Amino acid sequence: MAFDIKISPSGHHCQSQDGETVLEAALNAGFLLPYNCRNGTCGACKGKVLSGKIDPGRAMDSVLLPSEREAGEALFCCATPLSDLTIECREFEAPGEIKVKQLLSKVKRMYVAAPDVMVVQLELAASKRLQFLAGQYVDILLDDGQRRAFSLATAPHDDEILELHIRRMPGGQFTGHVFEELRVRDSLKIEGPFGNFYLRETSEAKPDQPIIMIAGGTGFAPVKSMVEHAIHRKLQRSITIYWGARNADGLYMHDLALDWAAEHENIRYIPVVSEPGAGDDWRGRTGMVHQAVLDDFADLSGSDVYLCGSEQMTIAARRDFVKRGLPETHLYCDVFCSARQLVLTE
Ligand SMILES: Cc1cc2nc3c(=O)[nH]c(=O)nc-3n(C[C@H](O)[C@H](O)[C@H](O)COP(=O)(O)OP(=O)(O)OC[C@H]3O[C@@H](n4cnc5c(N)ncnc54)[C@H](O)[C@@H]3O)c2cc1C
Numbered sequence: 001m002a003f004d005i006k007i008s009p010s011g012h013h014c015q016s017q018d019g020e021t022v023l024e025a026a027l028n029a030g031f032l033l034p035y036n037c038r039n040g041t042c043g044a045c046k047g048k049v050l051s052g053k054i055d056p057g058r059a060m061d062s063v064l065l066p067s068e069r070e071a072g073e074a075l076f077c078c079a080t081p082l083s084d085l086t087i088e089c090r091e092f093e094a095p096g097e098i099k100v101k102q103l104l105s106k107v108k109r110m111y112v113a114a115p116d117v118m119v120v121q122l123e124l125a126a127s128k129r130l131q132f133l134a135g136q137y138v139d140i141l142l143d144d145g146q147r148r149a150f151s152l153a154t155a156p157h158d159d160e161i162l163e164l165h166i167r168r169m170p171g172g173q174f175t176g177h178v179f180e181e182l183r184v185r186d187s188l189k190i191e192g193p194f195g196n197f198y199l200r201e202t203s204e205a206k207p208d209q210p211i212i213m214i215a216g217g218t219g220f221a222p223v224k225s226m227v228e229h230a231i232h233r234k235l236q237r238s239i240t241i242y243w244g245a246r247n248a249d250g251l252y253m254h255d256l257a258l259d260w261a262a263e264h265e266n267i268r269y270i271p272v273v274s275e276p277g278a279g280d281d282w283r284g285r286t287g288m289v290h291q292a293v294l295d296d297f298a299d300l301s302g303s304d305v306y307l308c309g310s311e312q313m314t315i316a317a318r319r320d321f322v323k324r325g326l327p328e329t330h331l332y333c334d335v336f337c338s339a340r341q342l343v344l345t346e
């Protein structure tokens, strides 16, 4: 049975579906209630039930003290509504409000998706979760104190596994290690979430403003997170995805993107290859990915643009898109440069 949940003090409303916890209902509606473990062991999701009835679920006395329970408090990751509810709890509004955490992860699965791209799926300990916004990134903390940034390719609702798409940098220390030495069950220390590159579900201009996402190479990782989040949230805004790679192999999740477009009327997918190989049999668009956007849009003033990839691609795209009328305030950009390159150019 569906129940209405009102969140105070924000005044947000959501509906819980059968068996859904209060936390799941709020997150599914796009409201960022705090959480950590999602299984009743950390207390991060504690809040108050101001009116209505809940089943408190498996909340343990050590995490939710009997006195707190009597005062109407609950762990929203465990509590399911038994009637319409009004609850009181904090909500995050900006990415900076989400607590940055260091967590130990284990490689659950890894596979070579393209000759220079490794997909690495990380698993956290059973009682740990990383809360993040679709499009954000984590740092991998290396033993010698250095760190390397990688975008999360999975959507926030799907937080049991954290997926990274790692491109091998020629001569790169960490990405070389991933290809040569990293194995399933190895540990990686991560810190995050970081970054302002995340999906704004409602545009500041007008709620249904069309979205254009442009990914170069493994810039597809945060785009995947944002698209999967948009699908999960049933966002109806038009989303046009441009994915550019040197050759067809570089579009290492081409079929997934084709499926999104086939299954969702509001999603279009335009792959672009800059140097198709003789054996590629490529019949799609060719050239630079940002040029494909310019060829298709005479005026970008009515779009929100999410741009992610190499420094070279993002600089050229930013310059040309602004000339095409895109307000800088509607351009969200993540530049994939390495920590080593930043140090060298400082
Ligand atoms: C916010 C953000 C998100 C990112 N997300 C992703 C992602 O999802 N996927 C992805 O593939 N990448 C991503 N990147 C890029 C990624 O972080 C880098 O590719 C990675 O840090 C490279 O690490 P490395 O240790 O292999 O390379 P490094 O060892 O840091 O080397 C980087 C490059 O510098 C060169 N170099 C190293 N030392 C020297 C030197 N002394 N002199 C001259 N050249 C040198 C190397 O040959 C190499 O080409 C992201 C970057 C940022 C900033």
Ligand code: FES
Binding pocket: 034, 035, 036, 037, 038, 039, 040, 041, 042, 043, 044, 045, 046, 063, 075, 076, 077, 078
């Ligand atoms: S999220 Fe940890 S107790 Fe609810």
